[in-house]
Amino acid sequence: MKRILVSWIGRSDLLAVEESDSIGLGPIAQAVDGTGYDDIVLISDYPEQEVTCYLGWLATRTPTKITRHVARLTSPTNFTEIYEAAIAAVSETQKRYNNDTLITYHLSPGTPAMAAVWILLAKTLYPATLIQSSREYGVQVADIPFDISAEFIPRIARQIDERLEKLLAALPPEATEFDSIIHRNPVMQRLIAKARLAAIRSVPVLIEGESGTGKELLARAIHRAGIRAEKPFVAVNCGAIPSELVESEFFGHKKGAFTGAASDRKGYFESANSGTLFLDEIGELPLSAQVKILRVLQEGEVTRVGDARPIKLDVRIVAATNRSMMQEVAAGRFRADLFYRLAVAVLFIPPLRERQGDIGLLIDHFLEQAVIENCETRKKISASARNLLLCHPWPGNVRELLNTLRRATVWTTGDTIQADDIREALFPVALQRAEHILGRSIAEGFNIQGVIAEIARHYLQRGMDEGGGNKSKAAKILGLPNYQTLSNWLKKYGLE
Structure with a gap:
């Protein structure tokens, strides 16, 4: 039977590429060193460049085959999307080896929500060994009784589902x-x-x-x-x-x-x-x-x-x-x-500002609609322009987003809408009050990490703009200790 390690790629794994001396090898590299896996199946929703760099680094540490699965998550705590991505990776692996596999799930990389899904799969649909790792204690088998597993997922999320x-x-x-x-x-x-x-x-x-x-x-x-x-x-x-x-x-x-x-x-x-x-x-x-x-x-x-x-x-x-x-x-x-x-x-x-995960979809949909309405050739939108749209509070909601993209499409002469085009197309928000962030409902569907990411992307982009793209200047503007820290933040929130 084939021995398969399945894991999400975590932030600490990516950081190990450049900082292994200070933070260690990361959970995945620690788990594969000296083991006899036939395939290492890794799932990730991080940017392509970061993951490619990490996989190249990991390949120098192990001769084992590495299989990558790309996930598209609106949030690293969205149980439904995490579950679907995990199921897709495991079922595809089972089919590839005709179900002749011994699977191990690695709990340490990724978010607690990802670990929770591995626990449920290991105890139900796809039985597997569970492992965890740390610098202090190395790699250990995680023996989790099913009754504890069922309580691992936050109760409120389970009730919502x-x-x-x-x-x-x-x-x-x-x-x-x-x-x-x-x-x-x-x-x-x-x-x-x-x-x-x-x-x-x-x-x-x-x-x-x-x-x-x-x-x-x-x-x-x-x-x-x-x-x-x-x-x-x-x-x-x-x-x-x-x-x-x-x-x-x-x-x-x-x-x-x-x-x-x-x-x-x-x-x-x-x-x-x-x-x-x-x-x-x-x-x-x-x-x-x-x-x-x-x-x-x-x-x-x-x-x-x-x-x-x-x-x-x-x-x-x-x-x-x-x-x-x-x-x-x-x-x-x-x-x-x-x-x-x-x-x-x-x-x-x-309101649109509370619909985490929807703004990106609406941007793509409305941009295509605006291009058709204005008989334009297909237009793209730059990463910095998209980020401005993602960070805007949208007091006019979906209607304001649609009309903003209509204006940007009309006023952009090239084939790519840039950040300056979006700034000109946006109406200034006279009262960007704290309640846009601090007054949001925390009823079903609230995502604190999504809100934090929204704030971070907003100020990181502003810092880079005001620093003229110079990371050292931007780090100083944002109160960060150095440009390396800024780079890590930019990578974390998909701005680099």
Whole structure:
């Protein structure tokens, strides 16, 4: 049987290439020295240049075959992505050797989340030996009972995954109508899962979220994925209707009902009959209009202005607002009875600044869209330009990102969008307050390492820009002891 060592590449492994005298060989090199493995399978999401350099160094220390697997992680603590990458590497190895293998997982390199996944695989799907290593005690077999293994993963992460799995288990077949909502963030995954459940029913939906987060896009996807997909979808901006015209606009009117009513006219409710009425910014409706809309929803019929004959309706309501409706009700600005009539399925779209892992996907998607809209040849975006976009707080959310890339595409004459092009395309954020970072929700999906990385990338890039690309100057600006430390930081956060 073939003896296989499987491991993630950790930061201490990469640092050993240049600093082995001070920090040691690193966990992987320590484990392979003097052992009889037939293959060393290494998984990594670090930059290509760093990993290639490390593999070349490791190959000088062992004659054993080294197989590399590239992983793409949005976060080094994302259990789902880590699990999928580990499964892919192990299953491919098993197939290559026709399952004639004795596998060892190395727990020491990488994050605790990566070690947790190795423990679960070793005790369940792919039984294996577990090892750990340190400079002080060398390489040791890690004998971990299964009951301890089950407790190794942080409880809250396990609970989040279980809730998501329960949602997904009850979903209808994959709904392509939601493909236009670009995402991979766990919070967005749960949102789309809930939206798909709501879509196949006719219950009212209330969507909350800041301006520009894509509330109408989600509303249209819910409509298209439901049983009313072939029926009308009527979108109404409630904040744009003068209070004196609310009845006529929503309920329609008869000819001669008032001055200027030259003919019969359907209202929004009647136009959306058998389909979906999307009430955007419903929090803008005056109280007098709210009570009239509540009556229509309760009785399932509408009466045109100037007419005495009610018209029966079958309309699904999807409402949206950039306000907190609970706060509006508490303040007396929104009727509680109408709120509870609308808030059957409530969906909250997080602001873009809290959607770790999604901004990069949206940049690529919107850049391609902007190129097509402007009939441009394909454009690339430089690493420094992308980093500026990743670090921006996006008060205007997805809409602001899209329009920023549109402007950058128009104003960039070359085939690559540079950092200066992005700076010119961005609107200045007048109040980049601490709550953009310090006030973020720490509910499900929060990733502290992602937030720290966001801050680090922002200031590292600024330091390099203000230092004119000189690492010694940039290190001094950023308060780092020397340029070597700065280089390590730049490598760690993918800026070099």
